[in-house]
Amino acid sequence: MNERRAQILAAFLDGVATEAECGELLEAIRHDPDFAQAAAAELEVHRLLGWQERGLAGEAETSVATILYRVKASQDTEAFLGKVKEKVRREQVRATPARGKRRRLDRSPRASAAWLVPLAAAVLAGVTLAIAFRPQPAREAPAAQTGQAHLGEIVFVAAAQERHAVLVRAQSGAQVPLAVGMAIREGDRIETPAGSNAAALRAVLASARFGGAHLDLSDGTRVQVSHGPAGAAKLELLQGLVFVNTRSSLAIGSPMAELSLPADGAQFELRASHDETRLRVAAGVVGLRALGSAGQSGRAGAFEQLTALRDGSLAGPEAFPAEELWAGRSTKPPMVAREWIAGPWQALPVTAGLAEWNVLRGHWHAENGMLVGENPDGSHEGRPHIETRASYRDFELTCEMRIEHERYGEIFVRGEDWSFENLVGENMGRWRKVRVLAQDTKVQCWIDGEPAQVEWDGSRKPVKAGPIGFYGRLKARVSLRDLRLRTFGR
């Protein structure tokens, strides 16, 4: 390889070759097979070095999970479309007049009906994940008659260029809307009509440039997928509400704000309206930069909210209850169970005033960073009992706990909905390592690594957030240290 060609090739691999230089190499490749082979081999070494040195092979587990997720999601979609196909077939048979010639389906002026023929055509054609069709112009519409009533109602269509995701609901009373996953690509603009009965589209972004992110779009939401920085795709929420669950960083923003995501992903809700963009984070720490005069930026952690206002200023972060975020979503539960995503570990502060704590009974004080509760007179009313001021629903807590003078202590979870009893036994006066893991109705506790028996109050009330409490019997002296906690979202 001559010097000049080597220089240009090296510049090209470094991303700094000019168009003219690239043209020169293309010309050389055409006429010099040896050079072509050497250049191709060097490109391969260049890429293999990138693969090797950037440690990309190491992400095997994530990759296996993502691949299996996508296959399963497509299976759900195919199963659903199978049902739609079957239904449409049945209804078409019914809508076919006796003379044996297929009657054209009706198109009513209602927006939903305009989708009927293409839906039937597409479904019958066996097109699966991405249904490619264009609604035909209205000239084909015949007088109102026939099959539409049988077919039921298309309650929701998400359209992206030529691909559409469709939801059908039979009028016969099948009330549950069905969702179809849709691959979204660059240049797509997706709208979910306001007032559609179908709650949301669960979209599995096909473009891995979105890191396999899962998005739920609520009613009346518009998003645009465009070219982002450095050749990556960018998702812009124009209006509405999106729930995002991603395992990696992705480019996302709104007309009023830009988001920055941690490389290992996050779960959050982003809401855009004409005068503000609101970010609520369920897991991870997501940054929000308000665009505009001030261009402020802030960071929202798990269960914190930041709001970018129209004037470029930023409000927050302010905390909000975990359940509020998920209660606000209008979608049905996702087709595939979501994994828990943990927030960062945080110490539960023990300060002199016990500001973070709510003393229910007994005398409590802070002592060398320890939380100590006593009951000097041993009265029933004075037995030590304390709980966090904050409420937690899904969380993991670790600490060390010591109970002296008594053989009985308890830990309460979510108020007193769950509790772990008999934590002392033969271990009176000894420090013991405690770990509590609460996720939905699964609440577990380990003492020194051994599972502790859980007591549940047995009522069928819904799982809700509540304080975490510590309790000792009568004259017990309860000491707690190294209290650490992280919350979960999904």
Added chain:
Amino acid sequence: MSDASRMLLLERLVRAHQAALRAYAFARLGQAEAAEDLVQEVFLDAYRNLDVFDSKREALPWLMGIARNKLHEYWRRTKVREGRPGLEAVLTERLLARDERDAGLIEERLHALRACLEGLPEKARELVRLGYREGLDSNQMAQRLERSAEAVRIALHRVRKQLRECIQARLKERTA
């Protein structure tokens, strides 16, 4: 085959071969995310065609074949989008043409590369570390090494050439 057993079979295939496929896709795309995406699509196709897959055949060449078709398609589309054949597309298509003969060698190539990296002189190793592990461009490297950017690029070219020859020699040794 029931859905459950199809899924089980697929999971086995994914676990066994995703590493080779991802490395291969990256070596023909040069972008990590596009490579991940392509591998996902390979397994989607594989899943849809599990019934026609002859379980007595080796799975990796079959999966590599699917991947190769998708890579051809990717670069064809890239050329169409850009309106002309770019340098990267042309060079990659040459690699893809070669793969018709010896695809599946990717893991051997990577293995050879690792051995060859160990044999590099310290200065060359440092260049690789800065350029590939830390992801510096030639200007940043030039500052760090107090050389011109052009000199850094040529030095990197020499290292790649050396590695290419070393990999070839090692592969030849193995097949001999």
